[in-house]
Amino acid sequence: MTHFDFPQGFLWGTATAAHQVEGNNVNNDNWLMEHLPGTIFVEPSGDACDHYHRYADDIALLAELGFNLYRFSIEWARVEPEDGAFSLAELDHYRRMLAACHEHHITPMVTFHHFTTPRWVVAQGGWEAAATPTKFARYCERATRHLGDLIGAACTINEVNIGVLLTSVGMLPSPEVLHQAPWWKAAAQALGIAPHDFAPFNFASSARSRDTIMEAHRRAVEAIKSVGNFPVGITLALQDVQAADGGEAQADRLRYDLNDSFLEAVRGDDFVGVQTYSRHRIGPNGSLPPEAGVERTEMGYEFWPEALETTIREAAAVAQIPIIVTENGLGSHDDTRRVEYIQRAVRGVANCLKDGIEGRGYTYWSALDNFEWTMGYRPTFGLIAVDRSTQQRSVKPSARLLGEIARANAIDF
Numbered sequence: 001m002t003h004f005d006f007p008q009g010f011l012w013g014t015a016t017a018a019h020q021v022e023g024n025n026v027n028n029d030n031w032l033m034e035h036l037p038g039t040i041f042v043e044p045s046g047d048a049c050d051h052y053h054r055y056a057d058d059i060a061l062l063a064e065l066g067f068n069l070y071r072f073s074i075e076w077a078r079v080e081p082e083d084g085a086f087s088l089a090e091l092d093h094y095r096r097m098l099a100a101c102h103e104h105h106i107t108p109m110v111t112f113h114h115f116t117t118p119r120w121v122v123a124q125g126g127w128e129a130a131a132t133p134t135k136f137a138r139y140c141e142r143a144t145r146h147l148g149d150l151i152g153a154a155c156t157i158n159e160v161n162i163g164v165l166l167t168s169v170g171m172l173p174s175p176e177v178l179h180q181a182p183w184w185k186a187a188a189q190a191l192g193i194a195p196h197d198f199a200p201f202n203f204a205s206s207a208r209s210r211d212t213i214m215e216a217h218r219r220a221v222e223a224i225k226s227v228g229n230f231p232v233g234i235t236l237a238l239q240d241v242q243a244a245d246g247g248e249a250q251a252d253r254l255r256y257d258l259n260d261s262f263l264e265a266v267r268g269d270d271f272v273g274v275q276t277y278s279r280h281r282i283g284p285n286g287s288l289p290p291e292a293g294v295e296r297t298e299m300g301y302e303f304w305p306e307a308l309e310t311t312i313r314e315a316a317a318v319a320q321i322p323i324i325v326t327e328n329g330l331g332s333h334d335d336t337r338r339v340e341y342i343q344r345a346v347r348g349v350a351n352c353l354k355d356g357i358e359g360r361g362y363t364y365w366s367a368l369d370n371f372e373w374t375m376g377y378r379p380t381f382g383l384i385a386v387d388r389s390t391q392q393r394s395v396k397p398s399a400r401l402l403g404e405i406a407r408a409n410a411i412d413f
């Protein structure tokens with residue numbers, strides 16, 4: 001048996017995102033897409049986990065479990081519901097959330113953009129419009145002025161490469177197919193724009209959207225740093241891209257497009273947020289389905305907790321900046337599988353630290369069973385179950401396990 005002590009001050013966290021837990025984020029693009037006839041969202045987000053009103057109890061529960069980091073996002077569409085009109089009441093709401101974290105000795109990590117975008121931004125061309133980076137930076141600056149003294153660390157944008165990832169692994173139709181879908185056309189019509197000008201974040205895979213998003217990140221870092229004094233980074237959806245026989249060259253290309261080109265672009269940031277869920281195999285003819293005999297998660301991809309160790313090593317080697325695991329987790333109704341997943345993933349983090357990689361934290365996705373985007377409430381990633389008819393929370397054994405690891409700041413394996 002090996003014992004490993006994590007460095008003092010190592011961050012043990014869990015995460016949520018505004019739209020997935022708050023409920024009734026009616027001013028953003030996602031809410032619009034969820035309510036169109038024929039939409040690819042299996043159900044709307046509705047009240048979600050009502051975290052907007054229940055955050056105080058939820059944060060107290062995370063502290064009681066042993067966590068010292070809580071990563072959550074602030075909703076741009078609440079803070080700036082119309083172009084240039086900022087809501088002090090909503091900023092004060094997020095101030096209260098941050099204060100609740102401090103009250104419980106939890107470091108709050110804030111994400112300024114986690115997939116959802118105000119409708120007015122999307123109506124102006126969204127993530128393909130030249131003006132969006134400036135608008136995003138203005139919002140980040142305004143929010144940091146109001147909240148910055150309470151923020152422990154920040155992520156500008158969550159998973160800037162999500163559209164590229166989903167398209168290249170076949171989890172999303174190509175832009176050509178999307179633009180023809182009746183619900184897509186209806187969304188564009190509702191916003192008064194043409195279908196090819198509808199550019200929401202989670203479906204952004206074009207070169208132009210990549211440039212717009214990375215430019216928004218750079219501008220946001222500058223804006224945040226002009227008023228705030230805390231570490232700022234970005235988060236990336238990293239896949240452990242593996243080559244099957246004959247697929248080496250294709251795998252190298254995909255690894256570069258998906259992971260390394262973005263990791264190169266964030267050199268110079270204070271840290272990079274690694275978000276890894278599984279591996280992806282490539283053969284001579286492209287993407288391969290899950291391997292026969294390998295367990296699958298509720299998301300359809302493989303149960304592969306070792307992917308985290310591989311991507312942390314890759315991120316450290318390419319980005320050459322400190323790493324924080326800002327998401328890693330399992331969608332499963334069987335919590336015993338989550339326990340195993342966490343144990344194996346955290347072991348991978350320990351292996352990286354033993355080799356001298358500068359890893360500063362591990363954040364499990366997600367704190368609560370929440371709204372899993374197009375898949376609705378079916379997949380359950382949470383450490384804490386939510387009965388959405390009563391909003392009652394129930395702690396799962398995996399939450400206790402990770403909380404104990406956090407308290408001990410050590411693992412035995």
Ligand code: BGC
Nearest residue numbers: 017158159237327365372381
């Ligand atoms: C996202 C989360 C999502 C999770 C699980 C990540 O891509 O940041 O919002 O719920 O993966 O699929």
